[in-house]
């Protein structure tokens with residue numbers, strides 16, 4: 001026994017000596033500063049009880065600097081709070097950091113990562129993304145068609161506002177329906193009327209998914225928890241089942257329509273790309289297999305992202321206009337001068353309305369839809385700045401910190417669209433600003449989102465002034481952290497503007 005112990009000790013001593021010697025030759029790796037962590041639970045005690053992760057990660061900079069690490073369960077997580085580091089991860093080393101973590105909730109939502117947003121990097125993923133990009137660009141190019149669809153929904157939205165004028169109105173379902181119908185027209189060539197039961201079902205399952213998926217919840221940190229009863233997971237399962245049924249129905253309809261050659265929406269475009277690939281005997285086609293699941297999950301992504309993100313930004317925009325009536329007035333002055341009352345706003349007016357455009361930019365800055373983006377994974381050993389990052393590390397980009405960096409923004413907590421413009425109304429550059437992410441996983445819907453935000457806001461504000469309820473405190477501006485930064489429910493009064501009342 002004793003000789004074995006001595007041998008073991010000797011071996012240990014030799015190993016540490018060898019490490020030291022090696023350290024002298026090569027510069028020692030410098031790892032990011034780390035939050036204290038315990039075995040198994042990691043740094044969880046530091047995070048527990050704080051549901052607003054983006055704010056916590058923002059404030060931890062004071063103690064740990066702008067780049068630090070922590071352990072979430074068994075995962076090594078690096079939090080990036082500065083835009084230069086963020087750009088290094090997303091742009092300069094985009095491919096190295098293009099991975100995604102597998103989590104219980106996102107795997108349930110996407111059939112083990114067969115979508116685009118939550119799937120890790122692979123040749124198939126690249127191909128899939130390219131197809132969607134091509135299909136979206138095609139619809140974007142004929143943006144006249146898209147513009148027509150958005151304007152149709154904007155007109156319908158304005159009608160609803162007219163009908164409930166001078167009475168407190170929760171705009172959320174109306175904004176959601178308008179945005180959903182744009183995405184529905186784009187994906188499936190269909191749309192919903194008010195009160196349609198399928199639309200109501202969709203509203204419900206979407207909320208359930210947003211409430212439970214990808215929130216760094218315990219079950220995502222400790223996957224074995226999924227084998228115990230879990231309310232959130234059960235809710236997610238139910239919601240995903242409803243969504244899948246809906247997607248499947250659209251899919252069957254499209255397969256039929258495709259043979260008659262009449263379908264020309266996004267689902268049809270993806271179906272055609274899939275068939276082309278199967279018939280095509282190219283080497284790429286033989287190697288990669290785009291299954292029905294891939295197609296369904298991709299459409300599910302576009303649909304979910306298209307609805308939840310744009311609706312959320314519109315709700316934030318309305319809420320900030322209630323808090324800052326002078327901004328609303330300025331947008332309306334611009335609209336009155338450049339467009340007047342004789343015609344509706346259109347996309348070609350965008351250059352003429354810099355203040356409205358700046359307001360949209362400011363909403364996306366002050367309340368980023370996705371405050372921590374979706375975590376990236378280092379696919380190889382790598383570095384960020386001077387720090388060594390091991391393969392498999394999760395990288396969280398804290399967009400909230402980047403958009404509220406006091407060194408880059410004057411009074412970042414204040415809502416001030418003017419910060420994006422010079423005196424002549426020309427747009428100023430803003431480096432510490434990445435509302436759509438960047439690099440090979442940049443948002444696919446940026447152009448569509450900007451068209452919708454512009455047209456919906458321009459149409460509404462040309463006709464209405466949005467006011468808070470008299471005698472009541474203004475609704476709060478705190479967001480609720482989740483896969484999107486959610487707005488609390490609130491009501492507004494939509495007042496028809498004088499020029500429209502007189503029937504001009």
Ligand code: STR
Pocket residue numbers: 117205206209210213243300301302303304305308309369370373374483484
């Ligand atoms: C919303 C709810 C739903 O039904 C489906 C999805 C899948 C795609 C998700 C979307 C979600 C939330 C917003 C995401 C989007 C992919 C990209 C987007 C996370 C969960 C953002 O990064 C903001």
